Amino acid sequence: MKKISNILISNNNKQEILSNMNPDFPYISSYSELDKYPEKTAPWHWHESIELFYVKSGSLEYNTPQGKKIFTKGQAGILNSNVLHKTRSLDENGNTVLLIHMFRPVFLSGKKESLIDKSLIAPFTSSHEIELMQFTNKKHKELIRLIKESFTLNENDLAFPIMIRSTLCDLWIRILELNETKVLLSNKNSRHVAEDKLKSMMVYIHEHYCEKIAIIDIANSAFISERECYRTFKNSLQLTPLEYLYNYRIQKASYRLRYTIEPITTIALSCGFSSSSYFGKIFKEYTNHNPNEYRALWQDIDSE
Template identity: 45%
Template sequence: MKNISHIEFYTETKEERLPGFAPDFPYIASCAQLDKYRDGFVPWHWHKPVELFYMESGAVEYCTPQGSTIFRAGAGGMVNSNILHMTRPRGKDEENIQLNHIFDPSFIAGEAGSRIEKKYVVPITAASQLEIIALYPDDPQQARVLGLIRESFRLREQDDGYELQLRAALSEIWLALLALSRPLLKEKQRYSKTNERIKPMMIYIHEHYAEKISIAQLAAATFSSERECFRLFHNCLHMTPVEYIKSYRLQMACQMLARGREPVTSIAQACGLGSSSYFGKVFREQTGCTPSEYRQKWQDHDSEGQC
């Protein structure tokens, strides 16, 4: 299980990149130490694999287009396939550890179009109202599922039959999640897939963040009106397009500072943040330190380890 302190994105799709994820075994386990994340939070992102997690310590807030949900130590849940989400620790100066199973639904469904996929997997992954399934220990049924999730992290790769044991454990958890979700699945789907409509706008920003981006350009590039652009960002990400552009530019600046040795002035220009003085001002507002102080802290920081 890898210890992670930041996430990366694919250049082509801007989905989260999942190191170690392989076609013949579409699964990874990770230990997210959120109190040690470079940016102090996990930015808005999405991925086709589902995310099954358990809070080992601390507390985290998950935000999706539908709202936010708090998970404290002992709680857990699942983020559905391709759902926009971001996370941030709720407490300061406390250990915040989250254990994650991240796997493509095909890992338990088998071949595309199989009976298992149609009967058990698609009812959840295709349900737009199920952005997050939350599990809390004070509910007996949910506590049982949490116990299964916690126990599943004890499986070790070196164990004989590990792959089969893991698939069996995740299948049992999935079946329990399906049972818990049935009341909501029977309701009429009231939620439109607005997160699918905002993704092209986010991708455009990810591809052009170094350039000047006007709302008119963003709307035109994604065949939307400026009004629709503002509405989608407000409803899905709870911020304006300009705020998201600035936030993404700062995320890219943080990556460049942590990984490279380019002058701060060059990084400011490469991220579309203008002069070094303006860059320093907005960077300090976001991170609480100067670009140089940030670089000194994170340069050559080892983000790989064991939980």
């Protein structure tokens, strides 16, 4: 199980980079220490993989376009394929840990467009109603026990590939058989067009964040008006397009402050800020630290 304390975004499709996921075996497990992420937050992103998780300790907030859910120790959940999401630790003691199975739909179906895919996988992954499901001890005690137990499988065991696939298939069927899943699946709406437009605009920002960007540029990337651009961002992310742009620039700058020794002026200019002084002002507004303080703080933590 790989320990992770940050996420990386692909320069090609702007999804999260899931290192160590083999196309021939599209599954990885991770031990996510959310309090070690910059600002204790995994910023808005998406990935094709389904995310089945158990909260080992602490508490956190999951945000999707449908809203937010609070998860506490001992709870579990499933995040659907390609759903925009952001997570943030809420634990005052700095000890939020998630155990996560991440797997592409084809890991269960064996093949896209197969009978299993069409009847058991695609109806779930294509549902607009199912973004994030929460499992609590009050309603899902046995399911949570099995999800927790699934993380005890030994990855070094010769039979692990078959055992983990069999285990996840069993969990998948149990989730499909939940009454709340059946209700959600009864709504035949597929993923909303607005989310596709939002992703197109996010991709544009990810590709051009280092340049001077106007709202009209962002809107044009999805072939919509400026007004619809504002509405789409606000309805889904509770941010304006410019707020998202600045968040993304700060995210990229934070990573480079933490993991490189590049001069702050170089980082500022290459992340789309007009000067190092303006960068410092905006950076402190977002993080409560100036760039030098932030770099010293996180490099001290990483050296522990």
